[in-house]
Amino acid sequence: FCMVEFWRGAIKCVPAQVLAYTEGLHGKWMFSEIRAVFSRCHLLQNTAVEVFMANRTSVLFNFPDQSTVKKAVHSLPRVGVGTSYGLPQDRPASRLSPRLGGRSSLTRRLSALLCPGRTYNDLNRYPLFPWVLASYDSQELDLTLPANFRDLSKVAHATARRVTAVGLLKRELNCSRGEPFTSLFLSANNDTFDHPDRIFSSIARSWRNCQRDPSDVKELIPEFFYLPEMLVNANGYHLGMREDRVMVGDVDLPPWAKTPEDFVRINRMALESEFVSCQLHQWIDLVFGYKQRGPEAVRALNVFHHLTYEGGVSLDAITDPLTREATEAQIRSFGQTPSHLLIEPHPPRSSAMHLVRSPLMFKDQLQQDVIMVLKFPSNSPVTHVAANTLPHLAVPAVVTVTCSRLFAVNRWHNTVAPGYSLEQAHHLPIEMDPLIANGAASNKRQITDLVDQSIQISTQCFVVTADNRYILVCGFWDKSFRVYSSETGKLTQIVFGHWDVVTCVARSESYIGGDCYIVSGSRDATLLLWYWSGRHHIIGDYPAPRAVLTGHDQEVACVAVCAELGLVISGGKDGPCLVHTITGDLLRALEGPESWRRPRLISVSSEGHCIVYYERGRFCNFSINGKLLAHMELRDSTRAMVLSSDGHNLATGGDNGVVQVWQACSLKPLYVYPACDAAIRAMDLSHDQRTLITGMASGSIVAFNIDFNRWHYEHQHRY
Structure with a gap:
């Protein structure tokens, strides 16, 4: 007896000895969903296999002997783990656990080493x-x-x-x-x-x-x-x-x-x-x-x-x-x-303790803080900034989108030189893309498809994939969101699914390089979760959402997704904020102070902190379990915010043109930059967390030198 599985057109015959151990299992897993396979020990015997799925769940199977393990592994797709699915199953690195892997903090980088051969699915081998x-x-x-x-x-x-x-x-x-x-x-x-x-x-x-x-x-x-x-x-x-x-x-x-x-x-x-x-x-x-x-x-x-x-x-x-x-x-x-x-x-x-550092690196604060100012010819407000600057990318870049939906790929050089003037722009970390800089209208990359006139263009209307190759845009009258090539500006995919106009989109990378989750919210009060395949650079040949998230009773105004935690946090136009799993389960509502309604921006860290910005300068910090940890009010209409990769620091900017940095856990102030001459509409951090790039209402981008470590030791060393 054998079971025939159809997987990407191939017929897979699973041995009866393997099938005997699947009886009574309460679940079914598609081969196409498998992203990594790891050998595991159980009771000190090499008889277990852990299989990780695209939706970030994992299943641990224990078999009676190693020969059965080999038959099971032979029947599974040949996948591994690494930057590009990199390592085959039989390498020693298959002992590592991807669940805690990541690059945004030392703790998560340590986890890959501190948890070898260990798993959350076996209490005897817990990390x-x-x-x-x-x-x-x-x-x-x-x-x-x-x-x-x-x-x-x-x-x-x-x-x-x-x-x-x-x-x-x-x-x-x-x-x-x-x-x-x-x-x-x-x-x-x-x-x-x-x-x-x-x-x-x-x-x-x-x-x-x-x-x-x-x-x-x-x-x-x-x-x-x-x-x-x-x-x-x-x-x-x-x-x-x-x-x-x-x-x-x-x-x-x-x-x-x-x-x-x-x-x-x-x-x-x-x-x-x-x-x-x-x-x-x-x-x-x-x-x-x-x-x-x-x-x-x-x-x-x-x-x-x-x-x-x-x-x-x-x-x-x-x-x-x-x-x-x-x-x-x-x-x-x-x-x-x-x-x-x-x-x-x-x-x-x-x-860093081995390094000698002078506290007086520059003569004045402005020269120390502002790395560069870059002006776009269009003068249209820069409403979205995505800094995907990892060195291993084919084109490390800062992608900017304006309110007129003109976009540019600004190439990133992995050296930061604070204090340069505009005349020295060829030394700066950001370089103007030639197709935009030459000013030729025929070469400008602009999204000309019709957008619903009632949609207010904001940073929530755009998503840039991690490799800088595609831009996702929402707000179209036909209730779709669309995928454009950043290289050519051409439309590559139209994604339908909502019953009303899509109002916001967000993405979060999966632990497999190039794959990510896309969440779209709309006026019909629903959210749809999609899976973007880094291998095929599409949401699907015949795109259908992976999950439908319900619970709002009015238009979805803002959304964030965290693949690390498997969570989606969304805000209704007049509240509340809801927390869902990526499989569609509604977990809880986030309750801020009384009368704090209208959420407009959401940012969530993989460490479990959720920052929500409400109208009229109001911020709340929630735990993912719904506890209100801190809140504050500012005399500014905030338009953009970003959390540092470790979740410890929050940068905000708005109509008064001032970038402020806060301790995320307590929302206490850490640093204030000199005021810019225009309102701030968007912001993002470079991969090394040393540069903050802001999009301005004047059509410029301003790059700030940022030093979280310095503020960390100045403000947080004693408790």
Whole structure:
């Protein structure tokens, strides 16, 4: 018996031995949706496969032996992971996990290394991060003092031979008060919580136990760096009373953290600090590298029970069922060391602490802040800016679109030279595209198709793909949005689906290079989610939306999508803001202060912060779980905003021509640039986060030198 699958015109015959393990599965996955396949260990045996889909979900399959794994993998599409689907399945890199991969912050870049062979779908192989701080009792935390950081060259106190597996997850999975962790813990423990004195209830106490108790085997899970909700017993679980007569509820925070959001933010900043950067390679040596096994592990007091290591036991060689069951139970209960990846010392990371920098780089603020001003001949307000400046692109560029729908591809040079004058424009990071600069009307790239006259052209009407090759435009009278080639200016695709005029579009890149999600909102109060294939550069041969998102009762005014989190956040013309999954499920509404209605701009970071701008200068910062974290009012009509790639900083600009930078978490001011002579209509950041490009109502673009690191250390080093 075999099952025949039709996949891109080819017939695939799946062996019966493989099909036998699909019975009872509650799901079906199309071969065309598979984007990556990874080998995985389960119970220390190489018998599992994790399959990642285009919609960012993943499924982990465990098979009885390696021969069945090979048959299953042979039947799957030959895909890998990398910039261009780069690495085949049989490479060691297939152990990495793409879920946390990314380039927007050190934490996500670290994740690809810190989670090899580990997966969110197997609680025995959950990703792990290090404890990075050593001060959990002080009233104030100074992130400039080395004494406040853990020594990452040691596993723990010299007398505590501490395993580097995720004991935290195994014994105290209910440390996370939220789902699905609580249900998973109860399912594994006969529907009962652990003894109250063993339940994770204090961060400081857990750290002290790690230092003193040789049997304590805890490192951290990634949620300690991005999920404050895990520290709050929001569901009111009865977790019992400790021997000191204190009821277990919310997790006790260090004195320097006033809220769970404070703790997660500061803990993440510590992880991304230069102190950790200078030491992290030593922790990698202990956990994944040459100090994990052998004589170096002995010298580092890093040797543990043989059943915690891959290859420590062959379950297939155990013939007695009771012995095998007992061995599996021990592996499940006492943690598993990560995969052994490195046999030589990991090189240290180049650190900014090793650089000498003069604080007086320029003579005056204007020369320091403004890199260049570039004027377009059309004089039409620049209403959209997209800075796709990655060096590996065929054409790193800043794409600009004006209110008259004239667009230009402004080539980007990957060197920034602050303080140049317009006469030195050939040295600047942005170069005028020759087809626009020559001023010939026949060569101007302009979208001339008829737009609905009631549509106000704004930055929300345009999307530029990550490779700068295509521009998506909405607002057409025929209820479509359209795809144009930025190279030729020609229309390449018309996408229908809405019952009324499309009012806004947004995109977010998938973890596979070139693919992205497109979301379109319209006057019919619906949102449609589409998938843009980087391989084919179209939304589909016969485009149909991947999901329909409902919940608004009036025109959709603004929308943002985050592929990393699998979320869509949208705002109705008169409110509210709604949060959907990319599969179409409505999760919640975001409630700002009373009378704050009309959302006009939305920006969401992969770290879980959602910034919403309402009319009349009003801003709110929400967590993705709907908690209002901060809000503020400005005396300006804001037209554009952008979050830094790490989600820590927010830049805004509007009718008064002033660019302001804010601390995103608290909306506290960090920096104000000199006022421009025209209103700001659009803005974006270069890939290296060093240049802020703004589109002006005068038809110019202004490039500002931006230094998030400097403001970070000036304003945020002490708590």
